Each structure stands twice: as structure tokens, then as C-alpha cells.
Amino acid sequence: MATEATGGGLEFHPMDQFVVRPLFGAGEVHWYTPTNVTLWLALTALAAIALLVLGTRGRAIVPNRAQSVAEMAYGLVHKMIEDISGKDGLRYFPYVLTLFMFIVFGNLLGLLPGAFTVTSHIAVTGVLAMAVFLGVTIIGFAKNGAHFLDLFWIRSAPLAVRPILAVIEVISYFVRPLSLSIRLAGNMIAGHAVIKVFAGFAAIAAVAPVAIIAVVGMYAFEVLVAFVQAYVFTILTCVYLKDALHPSH
Amino acid sequence: MEGNIGELGQYIGVGLTAFGMGFAALGVGNVAGNFLAGALRNPSAAAGQTATLFIGMAFAEALGIFSFLVALLLMFAV
Numbered sequence: 001m002a003t004e005a006t007g008g009g010l011e012f013h014p015m016d017q018f019v020v021r022p023l024f025g026a027g028e029v030h031w032y033t034p035t036n037v038t039l040w041l042a043l044t045a046l047a048a049i050a051l052l053v054l055g056t057r058g059r060a061i062v063p064n065r066a067q068s069v070a071e072m073a074y075g076l077v078h079k080m081i082e083d084i085s086g087k088d089g090l091r092y093f094p095y096v097l098t099l100f101m102f103i104v105f106g107n108l109l110g111l112l113p114g115a116f117t118v119t120s121h122i123a124v125t126g127v128l129a130m131a132v133f134l135g136v137t138i139i140g141f142a143k144n145g146a147h148f149l150d151l152f153w154i155r156s157a158p159l160a161v162r163p164i165l166a167v168i169e170v171i172s173y174f175v176r177p178l179s180l181s182i183r184l185a186g187n188m189i190a191g192h193a194v195i196k197v198f199a200g201f202a203a204i205a206a207v208a209p210v211a212i213i214a215v216v217g218m219y220a221f222e223v224l225v226a227f228v229q230a231y232v233f234t235i236l237t238c239v240y241l242k243d244a245l246h247p248s249h
Numbered sequence: 250m251e252g253n254i255g256e257l258g259q260y261i262g263v264g265l266t267a268f269g270m271g272f273a274a275l276g277v278g279n280v281a282g283n284f285l286a287g288a289l290r291n292p293s294a295a296a297g298q299t300a301t302l303f304i305g306m307a308f309a310e311a312l313g314i315f316s317f318l319v320a321l322l323l324m325f326a327v
Contacts, residue, residue: 179311186314232307
């Protein structure tokens, strides 16, 4: 596929970093085998818990650094869900905050050299997206009953175009989990692969300075992307939640 | 040069999906540019609309990501 750096003894494939390997030994991967995915999923959860529980343990009036970061994350998600989903969306705030912290830490920990990016796997992001999709659908039917189908049958549109709009709305509704999961995984795969491709060029002496500067630039950009993708995932969850709570507008 | 014609078509197809990336870039740029144009006319209203900006960008970007999905399918699933 892409570059293979030759000379300098640095040879790797840009997609090698996404291979799932057993943590101990080199046997086959079964469903119970502890793999690098298991390790980094656990570290992601631990990092989120460490920031939110240990960081705010002091409950200081003038917060220290960890506490103010935790408060900022809390405030960001709280404001987002209040602005977009409305006051009654705040019941689902704990889940949305968990989602945001998990994705943001999964993305950021993946940027550590030698780390494994759990959010680059569609198996991981697919579960997150399906949980949001199924949860929102169940909430929608539980809150509104058959009224929830108004989401697809738009009463403000002229009667003649309503069937066409209904088809489009149904398609766009069922493509949600796909676009949510592929967006997050695709952004992570692409960013990390680009960094690795530039790192491959660094083995060639003539272009090494350019390649190293490019790696630094891409890395900084990826830190931004890691945050923005977590933000986008969370904000779309809030939008879907709004649709479930108030389907008629 | 050797190899079969099916593989040739597969790789050409994967390369063509890169066009999807370009068009998604047009879409995202359009969203950001129009947001900036509006924000400079009424800066006081801009802060409240950043969420809408990100939602718009996400929707524009999603279709570009689908072209990446098509590339992956062509490479590994066909």
C-alpha cells in the first residue's frame, strides 16, 4: 500500500499500529484473550475516573489544575446538553458526560507514542454509536409513543412532498449509527496513518528535516482533532436526544 | 508488468474515492467560510452558534468519510 521506508533500518507499515495483538505471548486471539485493546480500554476508563473522581476530591473553592479541567469538561457537556436537548435532556447528562470523557481520553491516550488507539476500531466506536442509536430510539418511543413517527412525517411540509421527505428522513435516521462510528474511527485511522507515513519519510536523509517538522505539525493537529471528534460525537448525541424528546419540531 | 485486471480496477477505484475527500473538503470549507462571514457581520451572535457550526461540519464531513468507507470496502471486502 503506502510508503515503506528503506535504508536506515526503519521499516514499518503505516497500518501496523492498528493490529490487535494478545498482551501475553503470541497465540490466537479469542474473545477472552487480554489484548492491547483490553489494556488501552482499561487505561482509558481509569484515566477518565482519575480525572473526575481524584481530580475533584479536594472540592476546593479555588480549584487546582486537575479540578479546573474536570470542572471545565463537566460544564462544557452540561451547557451543551442544556442548549441543544433542552432542560428535560439533563436526565441523560451522566451518560453523555461518560461518553464524552471516554472518547476524549481514548483519542488522547492513543496519541502517546507506542500507544494503541481504541477509538480507531469500528468495533469500539460501533458499540458506542449503536448504544446511542438504540437508546435514543427507545427513549423516543417511550416518551412519545407512536407520536415519535412524526419525526419522519413532517407536517409543516406540503402534503405532496411528505412521502419523499419521509423516505429521506428514514434513510438519514438509520444511517446515524454508521456515520457516527465511521466518522470517529475514520478520523483516528487517517490521522495516525498520516503521522506514520511522514515518520517513514524521516528515514530518508534528504527529506528528514521536512518530515520531522511535518510529524510535529500533524501531531499538534491530531491533538485538536482528538478533542473536536469527541465534541462532535457528543453534540450529535445531544441532537439525536432532542429529536427523541421533541420529535415534532 | 503483470497482475490481473480485477486488481487493477480495484486499485483505480480506491484512488477515485479520494475525490470524495476533496468534495467533503469543499463542503466543510463552505460551512466554515459562511459561518465566518456571518460572524463578522454580527459578532455578538456568533458565540451562540458554534454548536450549529460543528453540527454542520460534522454532517458535511460524514459524506466524505463514506468515501473512505467505500475505499476500505474495495480494499478489504471485495
